[in-house]
Amino acid sequence: MKIGVLTGGGDAPGLNSAIRAVVKKSEKYGYEVIGIRHGWAGLLNLDTVKLEYENIKDIIHRGGTILKTSRTNPKKVPNGINIACQNFKKLGLDALIAIGGDDTLSVAAALSEAGLNVIGIPKTIDHDVPETEFTIGFDTAVNMAMRLIENLKDTAESHDRVFVVEIMGRHAGWIALYSGLAAGADLILIPEEPFSIKEVTEFVKKKISKEGGQSVLIVVAEGALIKDYEGPITKSTKVDQFGHVYLGGIGEFLAKEISKATGAETRACVPAHTIRGGPPTALDRLISTRLGLAAVDLVKEGKFGYMVALKAGEIVPVPLSKVTGKTKTVSKELYEEAKVFFD
8 A cells, every 4th residue: 555645735833743643654554655745736746755754753843844835736737637646646656645724625625526545634824624623733823923922012011012913824813813812912803803993093092091001912813804995905916826815914004004093103013924833832743643643544444535633532534525615714702702801
């Protein structure tokens, strides 16, 4: 039995733990593992490397992915799905384990529908893959963002400044909400709850007046929506192969509006990709390991077309068809809980 494994989309802490687990469990069953480099681009270009546990056993603490990654979408490449299917056969693969978010998993689903033996593992710092309580990289990103927000909170208080921290997450506010709450942010703005500029500036004025100073820390998700504006703030009109625009800029935009309306010294900070790098947390290492082990078990059982997911502490298979094309977002109820602290 020969198994291929790849990582697609944005990198995330914990990917190496999952790769390590796939290789270890495969060797226990006597399977050979072929690493496909640079995500789906590697399958299209036959860019591969043989993986052996003895050579990768010490990668569990490393961020990123030893297999490299890309945002290549075979569905946007002429005859891409057919080429991927042909190369699957050329490599002599019996199964393919694809580790990624919605984009990567959507390609996995397409290849499954084309007749290939595919298993998915959910990975994204954005935490927006449905049907699972955990996605690889989210916990580390939250902890990295939390510490940065805490650091900025200290300097904001020292200088009586307003800080606006823009946090990644695309169209879901999970990282912003979790890290902001954990760090004691004064206000958190997420895509699921559009806001008005006036509401924010009035909040800042009230906070400054109430506290007798100018220290306010606001966390805003990069995809947060402003009422009466057309879509989110974006860096450009360009899109990637999956049709995603490049978000970013709302932090600086909001900081300027706050400064203009209140006169308070306001700074914007954009940690961006810094929160997706670095050593994974223990939780990311442990659960990604469990997901990797479970994916190989599905291969052994011949149960293809599924994603391994965490539900109520157990790793369970979920059909890829139930996962793709959907986004798990922050519920209104959860945001209402957070709003208790916004006064």
